[in-house]
Amino acid sequence: MLVDAVVADRRVSARVRVPPGEVVALLGANGAGKSTLLGVAAGLLRPDRGRVELDGRVLLSVGTSGPDDTSAAAGAPGGPVDVPPHRRGVALLAQEALLFPHLSVLDNVAFGPRAAGAGRRAARQSAQRWLERVDVAHLADRRPGQLSGGQAQRVAVARALAAQPRALLLDEPMAALDVAAAPEVRQLLRRVLSAPPTGSAPPVLLVTHDPLDALALADRAVVLDAGRVVEEGPVREVLAQPRSAFAARLAGLDLLAGTAASGGLLTAAGHPVAGVLDPGCRPGEPAVAVFSPAAVAVHRDHPAPGASSPRNALAVTVTAVEPRGALVRVRARLEAGAAEALEAGPVLAADVTAASAADLDLVPGARVWFAVKAAEVAVHAARR
Numbered sequence: 001m002l003v004d005a006v007v008a009d010r011r012v013s014a015r016v017r018v019p020p021g022e023v024v025a026l027l028g029a030n031g032a033g034k035s036t037l038l039g040v041a042a043g044l045l046r047p048d049r050g051r052v053e054l055d056g057r058v059l060l061s062v063g064t065s066g067p068d069d070t071s072a073a074a075g076a077p078g079g080p081v082d083v084p085p086h087r088r089g090v091a092l093l094a095q096e097a098l099l100f101p102h103l104s105v106l107d108n109v110a111f112g113p114r115a116a117g118a119g120r121r122a123a124r125q126s127a128q129r130w131l132e133r134v135d136v137a138h139l140a141d142r143r144p145g146q147l148s149g150g151q152a153q154r155v156a157v158a159r160a161l162a163a164q165p166r167a168l169l170l171d172e173p174m175a176a177l178d179v180a181a182a183p184e185v186r187q188l189l190r191r192v193l194s195a196p197p198t199g200s201a202p203p204v205l206l207v208t209h210d211p212l213d214a215l216a217l218a219d220r221a222v223v224l225d226a227g228r229v230v231e232e233g234p235v236r237e238v239l240a241q242p243r244s245a246f247a248a249r250l251a252g253l254d255l256l257a258g259t260a261a262s263g264g265l266l267t268a269a270g271h272p273v274a275g276v277l278d279p280g281c282r283p284g285e286p287a288v289a290v291f292s293p294a295a296v297a298v299h300r301d302h303p304a305p306g307a308s309s310p311r312n313a314l315a316v317t318v319t320a321v322e323p324r325g326a327l328v329r330v331r332a333r334l335e336a337g338a339a340e341a342l343e344a345g346p347v348l349a350a351d352v353t354a355a356s357a358a359d360l361d362l363v364p365g366a367r368v369w370f371a372v373k374a375a376e377v378a379v380h381a382a383r384r
């Protein structure tokens with residue numbers, strides 16, 4: 001899917017491509033233009049100039065320009081195209097479930113297949129299967145008003161996918177849920193996005209403020225700032241080594257990728273990292289260990305094991321020392337194990353006081369230990 005749009009009065013001019021089967025997280029501060037791009041993709045907002053393509057079909061082409069315009073917002077020959085929302089084959093899942101209040105849960109989900117031409121019985125059978133897939137089959141006869149927020153969002157996921165969309169747009173689908181329901185719905189989305197029951201996985205554009213959503217659900221991240229794309233790349237790279245101010249504020253987290261193991265994670269190079277497994281994360285699955293640079297203590301010598309909680313000791317070489325107010329951010333490269341001797345290990349960060357940075361003589365090239373308690377390391381299932 002390609003979404004390329006110029007919306008002059010919103011100062012949005014951005015182009016995002018989502019390859020088939022990929023999930024792209026659209027990140028950015030309030031007002032950056034994320035919902036505007038989603039609206040253009042869904043057909044709810046007509047840009048001044050723009051182009052939307054899906055599976056080789058042009059869904060929108062407005063604002064023709066000259067042949068030297070390299071942007072895909074150049075118009076198609078033969079005049080403007082603007083396919084209405086219900087004919088685009090694009091499903092939008094919003095923060096609020098937005099179910100039809102007067103229809104049962106089953107009929108809400110059957111609505112998509114019905115609208116696509118399925119008979120009443122076939123539509124209801126398909127709806128029943130989708131309710132089973134999202135674990136709410138027992139709620140089929142209820143009205144939306146009788147559901148919790150998390151249950152309603154599960155039904156909304158079933159409704160969006162039962163329509164067999166060619167592309168899926170998710171607008172902060174966990175944002176309105178409470179802390180208990182959000183991880184469950186995140187886990188559900190992970191499951192349904194990675195294993196579509198029929199056909200190939202549709203491209204997915206996911207708007208989120210939450211780095212965990214991006215890590216768990218997306219392959220790539222695109223960062224918008226003031227209506228423009230300022231950064232894009234694999235999610236882990238964007239979050240671990242952000243180049244834009246927004247991504248740095250959003251993330252700046254320490255990330256180690258690998259495979260979930262009982263009690264933590266095993267990095268690709270075979271380093272065990274002790275941590276707390278997210279409930280949705282099973283041993284053997286791809287995962288990331290996430291911790292804050294503020295949770296890292298720096299030592300010259302191998303630190304003694306923690307008294308109360310297990311502690312990770314990571315051998316690193318300092319690459320940069322950056323003053324940040326009263327603190328100093330120490331960046332360091334994880335020393336490569338034998339298996340990755342030829343590859344550079346991941347870069348981690350630690351925030352220490354200026355006094356301890358001086359005491360420890362932290363300069364680029366220094367070989368030190370980063371210590372972080374297992375209780376401070378969260379291990380989350382990662383998309384790949």
Ligand SMILES: Nc1ncnc2c1ncn2[C@@H]1O[C@H](COP(=O)(O)OP(=O)(O)OP(=O)(O)O)[C@@H](O)[C@H]1O
Pocket residue numbers: 009010011012028029030031032033034035036037
């Ligand atoms: N209905 C509207 N009419 C006019 N301008 C709008 C409208 N909605 C948003 N804008 C403006 O367009 C720009 C992009 O807003 P948009 O809602 O796309 O950002 P966003 O990244 O989705 O933000 P948020 O994270 O707050 O949802 C902002 O300057 C915003 O003020």
